[in-house]
Amino acid sequence: MGEFVRLEVDGGIGTIRLERPPVNAINDQVQAELGEAAREAGERADVRAVILYGGEKTFCGGADVKEMAARSYAEMRTFGAALQGTVAAVAAIPKPTVAAITGYALGGGLELALAADRRIAGDNVKVGQPEILLGIIPGAGGTQRLARLVGPSKAKDLVFTGRFAKAEEALSLGIVDELVAPDDVYAAAHKWAAQFANGPAVALANAKAAIDGGLDGDLASGLKLETYLFTALWATQDQENGMRSFIENGPGKATFEGK
Template sequence: MSDSAGTRLVTVETTPQGVATIRLQRPPMNALNRQLQEELRDAAAQVAGDADVRAVVIYGGEKVFAAGADVKEFAAQDHAFMSRDANRLTSAFDALARIPKPVVAAVTGYALGGGCELALTADFRISADNARWGQPEILLGIIPGAGGTQRLPRLVGPARAKDLIYTGRFVDAAEALEIGLVDAVVPASEVYTTAVEMAQKFAKGPALAIAAAKQAIDGGLDGDLASGLRLESTLFASLFATEDRAIGVQSFLDNGPGKARFT
């Protein structure tokens, strides 16, 4: 999908080490219009289905991750339209969250509103030391609509999520780290390389086992403990049919832990 000028707003590039970068390219602020949302969905399907991709980085560029929704685009949209369209937006972001591979968000500048929700779809978030985070939708008289009311409290706890969502205030990188919204804070010039290095570490691991671990953790959070334990048990057993399990066990027996080279 491209705009009227034929310009793609999301690109995917993969390194020989198996790390794919999903990059937003809608300057100056990477406002998340409908086209960009749908291209993110397409990118998620692309990396999920590519066996050569072992880990993923979501990146908005050196200056900004994503400053939120394109307010001009939805300003004229009414209740009837949004009742039909809201599920499309949610499912686009959910496609990113369900990528069966480790995903790292590399965040510079602003991650606000939909930009924060986009980062929340990743497994890990690397933040620039000058980045600003927040869910300011309440200032427009609305609430987050792409996962913010669900993924944020699961990550930082309900009270902190309510504080951010009720007030719409921005938090700096230091506070984001303190409350668990981000996993590391580095200088802005090092955000992307740090995220790629983290992704490369995961890319060396057993892809099917990592996918199973992600499915078990994320699926378990959606239900009660008993259901999560049943899911874990099923996925655990399924890995005994994989070549990586045979490689890992034999390597452990022959050479000790941590030396297996998975296929």
């Protein structure tokens, strides 16, 4: 358990909780602890789904600007590579992940949220990539994941202007997938994650790998990847359990007992 980031596991749900008041700004230590928590969540068999959560007040205000301003070019190359690697480690968690967004998700905070499979936010949140206002650009995946999610034109508007998008706009753009009352954010994220607590872990990991991996190449390459991951499941307990339940219980009534 880190000083600012910890992984809490309960009932198959792992919550990666950021706790560096007042806005969970990401410094070297937060970056390192976040990466460690992501890797642990990915490896633990008792974690079937993951929630990213910054607490009731704010998700993450981004990288620690005061620390960045004092860094040299060489130091920032090291930190930038490490931060991008950490966010990539979150994206690579082979389990369903959901960001529970409260308050603000800005800069590196939005980039962290974009690494999740789903984003549930309070209806008072503000999100954005304001790096341009500091004379820099997003450096932890914001120019890439945001453009893939909302399209290049909309991503350029947000990145070029550095403006904040309020909750309803974030929903309409597709940056967040669901809006709830601020006090209900974590509960809504937990409800989404809980449906996978006893699910087919290997099949879910393969589904995520197929979708994410397919986006990195052309259709033909994606289809080859899908075929490989599809047929590989015949060597797993997931396929045996799922099909046996379907045969015994019929369509719409099948249940899955994960292993």
